[in-house]
Amino acid sequence: MDRDMRLRRLWETIQDIPPGSVANYGQIAEIAGIPRGARMTAYALRVAPQELELPWHRVIQASGKSAFYCNSRHFKMQRDRLADEGVPMINGRVDMKQYRWEPALDELLWKPSDAWDDQ
DNA sequence: CCATTGACCGGCT
DNA sequence: TAGCCGGCCAATG
Numbered sequence: 746m747d748r749d750m751r752l753r754r755l756w757e758t759i760q761d762i763p764p765g766s767v768a769n770y771g772q773i774a775e776i777a778g779i780p781r782g783a784r785m786t787a788y789a790l791r792v793a794p795q796e797l798e799l800p801w802h803r804v805i806q807a808s809g810k811s812a813f814y815c816n817s818r819h820f821k822m823q824r825d826r827l828a829d830e831g832v833p834m835i836n837g838r839v840d841m842k843q844y845r846w847e848p849a850l851d852e853l854l855w856k857p858s859d860a861w862d863d864q
Numbered sequence: 865c866c867a868t869t870g871a872c873c874g875g876c877t
Numbered sequence: 878t879a880g881c882c883g884g885c886c887a888a889t890g
Contacts, residue, residue, distance in 0.1 A: 748887080748888095769872085769873090770871080770872050770873085771872070771873065774872095781873090781884090781885055781886075782872095782885090782886075782887090783872040783873060783885080783886095784870065784871095784872050784873095784885070784886060784887075785872095785886070785887065786871085786872080787870065787871045787872060788870080788871090788886095788887065788888070790871055791870085791871065801871085804871075805871090806871085806872065806873085807872075807874085808873085811871085812871035812872080813871065819871080
């Protein structure tokens with residue numbers, strides 16, 4: 746499993762996050778078949794081609810906070826887009842108990858089978 | 865090679 | 878709750 750494969754899996758997983766939900770970096774990596782790959786998810790987002798139009802605003806830290814500084818343009822865009830989808834940020838954080846993405850079993854099963862190799 | 869960096873995480877004060 | 882800290886791991890210098 747090379748770098749391009751990992752990036753494709755991560756991008757694909759991010760595309761799967763439905764509106765109205767959020768996912769954290771480690772969760773995305775795990776679903777993509779990359780345990781302990783939270784920082785890889787961050788890298789994948791940073792280098793993602795613009796034309797993929799990933800729903801990057803649905804990716805936040807496990808704590809429920811945005812990864813961006815609260816005065817940055819990115820942060821405000823993320824907060825606004827989440828609000829549009831019905832996901833409120835109270836005091837700069839999303840309630841993960843309520844809004845964390847819980848992929849259904851069938852959503853996981855159509856992933857490439859070797860996503861489960863290292864288990 | 866070795867060091868630093870980063871859209872991270874979990875445990876522990 | 879808020880930091881601090883060590884661990885993590887590919888990329889970058």
